[in-house]
Amino acid sequence: MNNIFNYKNNELFCEDLLLKTIAEKFGTPTYVYSINGMLDSLFIFENAFKILNKLVCYSVKANSNISVIKLFVGGGAGIDCNSGGELFRAIKAGATPSKIIFTGVGKTEEEIKFALETKVLMLKVESFQELESINNIAASLNLIAPIAIRVNPDVDAKTHPYISTGLAENKFGINISEAQNAFQIAKSLPNLKIVGVDMHIGSQITTPLPYKDAINKLILFVNDLNKNGIILEHLDVGGGFGVDYDGNNKINISEFANELTPLLNNFKGKIIFEPGRFLTANSGVLLTKVLFTKSNNKKEFVIVDAGMNDIVRPTLYNALHEIKPLKVNSNPKNVVDIVGPVCESADFIRKNYSIQNCNQGDYLAIMSSGAYGFVMSSNYNTRRRAAEVLVDKNNFYLIRKRETFQDLISGEIII
Numbered sequence: 001m002n003n004i005f006n007y008k009n010n011e012l013f014c015e016d017l018l019l020k021t022i023a024e025k026f027g028t029p030t031y032v033y034s035i036n037g038m039l040d041s042l043f044i045f046e047n048a049f050k051i052l053n054k055l056v057c058y059s060v061k062a063n064s065n066i067s068v069i070k071l072f073v074g075g076g077a078g079i080d081c082n083s084g085g086e087l088f089r090a091i092k093a094g095a096t097p098s099k100i101i102f103t104g105v106g107k108t109e110e111e112i113k114f115a116l117e118t119k120v121l122m123l124k125v126e127s128f129q130e131l132e133s134i135n136n137i138a139a140s141l142n143l144i145a146p147i148a149i150r151v152n153p154d155v156d157a158k159t160h161p162y163i164s165t166g167l168a169e170n171k172f173g174i175n176i177s178e179a180q181n182a183f184q185i186a187k188s189l190p191n192l193k194i195v196g197v198d199m200h201i202g203s204q205i206t207t208p209l210p211y212k213d214a215i216n217k218l219i220l221f222v223n224d225l226n227k228n229g230i231i232l233e234h235l236d237v238g239g240g241f242g243v244d245y246d247g248n249n250k251i252n253i254s255e256f257a258n259e260l261t262p263l264l265n266n267f268k269g270k271i272i273f274e275p276g277r278f279l280t281a282n283s284g285v286l287l288t289k290v291l292f293t294k295s296n297n298k299k300e301f302v303i304v305d306a307g308m309n310d311i312v313r314p315t316l317y318n319a320l321h322e323i324k325p326l327k328v329n330s331n332p333k334n335v336v337d338i339v340g341p342v343c344e345s346a347d348f349i350r351k352n353y354s355i356q357n358c359n360q361g362d363y364l365a366i367m368s369s370g371a372y373g374f375v376m377s378s379n380y381n382t383r384r385r386a387a388e389v390l391v392d393k394n395n396f397y398l399i400r401k402r403e404t405f406q407d408l409i410s411g412e413i414i415i
């Protein structure tokens with residue numbers, strides 16, 4: 001679905017639904033996701049890599065609402081989980097355990113047990129100590145643990161430093177220079193079964209080049225494993241495929257596929273992908289309302305009711321989200337800082353942004369908020385987390401209620 005968010009008669013729609021309907025019914029801030037946008041992204045991704053023998057595992061860290069996970073499960077995707085909580089959600093969403101992969105640089109004993117008892121497709125191991133731990137836990141459960149080792153290929157994904165993961169200086173995976181040794185140790189441990197090798201070099205990667213570098217290294221690495229008698233069923237290239245946030249970074253996934261498929265086709269087993277952002281980011285918006293406007297020291301501020309606790313990406317990564325009014329007017333444009341209500345100067349949505357003159361009560365949409373939006377939200381300033389709504393054509397479904405004040409204190413014990 002090409003145009004998920006469109007203006008008709010100067011009003012912004014999601015699919016065939018007037019977004020104002022949702023803002024008025026559920027209040028703001030509210031996340032809105034397009035079902036058909038998300039399913040189309042999965043189709044586009046699958047189709048781009050169609051000649052590969054593959055499994056696309058939706059990385060639920062991007063957006064872990066159970067209804068969203070269920071959508072991808074229904075679309076045939078596997079699931080990539082990074083914690084016991086995500087695994088719990090995946091199961092609740094009806095994911096098939098043999099299509100779930102379990103990742104994470106710091107798994108607890110409880111999480112390893114949970115993944116083994118769930119009989120996931122594989123656990124990805126990120127350190128020598130973890131090999132031993134999984135082996136011991138599997139032995140105590142009288143199970144054989146299917147594992148892949150996450151190799152850190154030491155390539156620069158050319159993305160924001162906070163979302164770069166495949167450099168030697170990052171905490172993830174086992175350095176490629178030591179990883180042959182890790183596989184040999186894994187082979188010697190009686191309760192492990194080696195099924196794959198894995199990499200994930202970063203997020204919001206906008207060109208195929210870093211993947212090419214890393215995959216070339218990984219293929220050579222797999223050839224060496226073969227020579228040492230280790231044959232793998234899975235080669236997992238991770239996620240990280242970028243999206244266009246501000247109209248300046250057109251991403252064509254077919255270009256990635258054209259460059260990467262010939263390299264991956266050499267592998268005899270199954271290729272696993274773990275896209276998160278690519279499948280959800282551009283299918284979601286965060287609706288917010290203008291509370292006040294003011295001018296200070298020659299700066300114009302638009303104060304909205306969504307803050308850094310609702311969407312932290314601008315603060316954390318300097319992410320540039322487009323912001324669109326739900327109703328276009330003929331007011332002249334202004335250059336403003338759009339800021340939230342949280343008591344931090346770092347609480348901004350967009351700085352020095354040119355947008356039509358906003359008035360108190362206007363609704364705005366923070367675009368491309370379907371990934372790493374709600375999932376990174378918090379209760380900072382004791383703010384209630386937002387509602388979430390799914391849209392299918394002109395139908396809508398509340399998939400998470402806005403928190404109440406009572407929800408905020410429900411776990412607390414007053415002494």
Ligand SMILES: Cc1ncc(COP(=O)(O)O)c(C=O)c1O
Binds near residue numbers: 059061103203240278
């Ligand atoms: C191991 C792993 N796989 C997949 C992903 C998903 O990345 P993205 O949303 O950029 O596709 C991440 C993100 O951090 C990750 O750490």
